[in-house]
Amino acid sequence: MKYCMLLLPLVLAACAQAPEVTAPAPSATTAAANPASPTGTDLLTRYHWQLNNAIDRNGTHIDALFVRPDRPVQLDFSPYRITVVNSCNSMGAGYTVRKGYLQIGPMVSTMMACHDAALAALDDAISQRVRGSVNVTLLARDNAPSLQLVTDSGDTLSFSGVPTAETRYGGPGQIAFLEVAAQSVPCNHPLMPNAQCLLVRDRFFDEQGLATGTPGPWHPLNQDIEGYTHTPGIRNVVRVKRFTVRNPPADGPSVAYVLDLVVESEKVGQ
Structure with a gap:
């Protein structure tokens, strides 16, 4: 359903x-x-x-x-x-x-x-x-x-x-769209053993908000999306702002993702 x-x-x-x-x-x-x-x-x-x-x-x-x-x-x-x-x-x-x-x-x-x-x-x-x-x-x-x-x-x-994220990261972010799969997956996280990560892929939309192009390949996202809370069983398409992290900590990501808008949400049947 x-x-x-x-x-x-x-x-x-x-x-x-x-x-x-x-x-x-x-x-x-x-x-x-x-x-x-x-x-x-x-x-x-x-x-x-x-x-x-x-x-x-x-x-x-x-x-x-x-x-x-x-x-x-x-x-x-x-x-x-x-x-x-x-x-x-x-x-x-x-x-x-x-x-x-x-x-x-x-x-x-x-x-x-x-x-x-x-x-x-x-x-x-x-x-x-x-x-x-x-x-x-x-x-x-x-x-x-x-x-x-x-x-x-x-x-x-x-x-x-x-x-704001722009203030914290020292500049404007780049708008991107990610599709987040309903279920997380095991992944290699540098700071957490036995980690579960979001499974995501890039999505593309035109100026009218219509899906365009071919979605990117699925891959684990080894970091959080700031402001996003994942619910198992719910697939989401989100608009995010992507920022470059200046002087990231050791083993820390060099890019930060910040939730801007949930574009689409779907409950996936088990």
Whole structure:
């Protein structure tokens, strides 16, 4: 028995249409006194911003924004777009930063149904607050930046910065697609005896998200894919970013794989 869920990259790209915007200005930062430190724009895009506290104008904790403590609401910024991660649906909008305010355009979202009522309500709780004109404060403190948003209704959302893979590895990664077999296989791992490794092969897709070319040969992957958790019996096609590891440790890989998107998932019958 098999089922298949296909989430082509084109789906998210189609949802990402936004009004024309300008790049955010360095005025977003209020505490980057060191001239050699990154601008506010750089800080926004170089970190994942994870929600760690949220209170309303009366100081009451906003519980609706903390449905899954192990997967906090996260904001990711590109130069022109803000994306909400770890909500029920994928959501995003265009944005600018002007005179200390984050100007957020109309939010667009996928339309996936979530059976958990609290998780389903999370989308609305976020979209009510991450919209319109929001006061923004960005602080850079010894490689532990923080972001604070204050809405026009007086809610205060506080975020901690976690370095992106591009920040950690010192440059942009190369996009690649891997098909991960349903079952892992024994492999020779330099650090682990009797290791089990993911069995993978390269896959190729065109700009419309359609499979193209001939898949590469299957081979064990003697390392993890950051952010990917394998479930035995589930075959996945994943979009990853591949980074060169500078000065890798002895017996360590010279390339790192970081999960970007699960494109396809299928349960393989036993």
